[in-house]
Amino acid sequence: MPFAKNWVEELILEWLLLKGYLAQSNVRLKSGKIGGVKEADILGLKLVKEPKDFNEGKRVMIEVLEIMHIETGSLTSNFNKNLEYIKNKFTQERVETIKEISLDAIELESVLGKLLVGYSRLGTSKVKYRRIYIASYVAKRQVNDLKKELEKDGIEFLTLEEALRTIIRDIEEWKKKQIDKGFRVTKRITLPESWWLLNLIDYMKNKG
Secondary structure: OOOOOOHHHHHHHHHHHHOOOEEEEEEEEEEOOOOOEEEEEEEEEEEEEEEEEEEOOEEEEEEEEEEEEEEEEEOOOOHHHHHHHHHHOOOHHHHHHHHHHHHHHOOOOOHHHHHHHOOOOOOEEEEEEEEEEEEEEOOHHHHHHHHHHHHOOOEEEEEHHHHHHHHHHHHHHHHHHHHHOOOOOOOOOOOOOOOHHHHHHHHHHHOO
16 A cells, blocks of 8 residues: 555545545556546545345345545635646546546456446445545635535535544544444543554544
């Protein structure tokens, strides 16, 4: 797994691991028409089961690949340039490439799968794709307008402060699940040591 390029990407990578995703950073995509290499900042992959319908009174479960595609960055331009910049991170070409890379990553190769669901994998009947942009900096006056415009294209827009609040909640939820599942018996649960930034956030929170 490549190293994250900066602390914000590292934080998001650790957050996805906390949520049970297979997380990858700086994922190389197809080269552009005039050269150069495009990358996706962070991808999170998870296989889940969900009900499709009932067959002879029995619920039919299908395998779903959840893809979290997260881009991060500092937005220092005007509204229109920032909006265009974010949209370019989630073009249809990039999305299709990421779907193919993601399906390769979970190793479900099958010609039959391509005939059935449009991808060359057997077992994955559906792909759920979530697009998120997290701004480490953006002018406050642009936030609501960016959220509204990007929502039209299925892109979630978060400031870093909003992302941090979500991460803190998810840390507490992770600890609760450790107790519920019987993995821990005490509430004084520590996160895995390799999650450096999550540990720092958790430490600072506990110290008030």
